[in-house]
């Protein structure tokens with residue numbers, strides 16, 4: 001009888017540990033080498049270009065083919081640069097996506113933790129146009 005109780009305790013501990021582990025996993029795996037054109041642009045295309053489609057007052061332009069230049073070169077009128085390679089937390093893009101230091105983007109709530117981690121990794125890895 002004692003053995004059974006012990007077994008049950010071990011089994012439930014195992015279940016508990018597994019559920020914690022699952023919670024900690026991001027919903028989508030982050031690639032070892034984040035590709036701007038494939039992974040990051042995909043996030044913009046699905047979540048941002050409804051508003052950031054290149055009209056005058058929708059800076060940055062996040063449409064496919066235009067977003068990289070728009071994010072990494074200084075805005076002609078404001079001098080603002082949205083991405084500082086190697087410094088996600090100092091980049092307006094990441095600040096906006098996390099709602100820390102810039103208005104929350106998208107305005108109706110932050111994207112999933114794994115999408116934020118992907119953008120963070122891309123910036124911290126040097127923000128290449130790869």
Ligand code: HEC
Pocket residue numbers: 043044047048049050051052059060080082092093096097102103105106107111
């Ligand atoms: C519903 C429309 C809408 C959506 C969707 C949206 N944005 Fe924005 N975004 C705006 C508006 C409007 C502004 C400018 C006003 C402001 O600064 O609050 C802005 C400003 C920004 C800025 C500049 C912030 C600054 O401080 O200069 C960044 C960067 C940005 N958005 C990124 C994103 C990203 C990335 C997404 C998708 C994950 C996104 N936005 C989705 C409307 C939107």
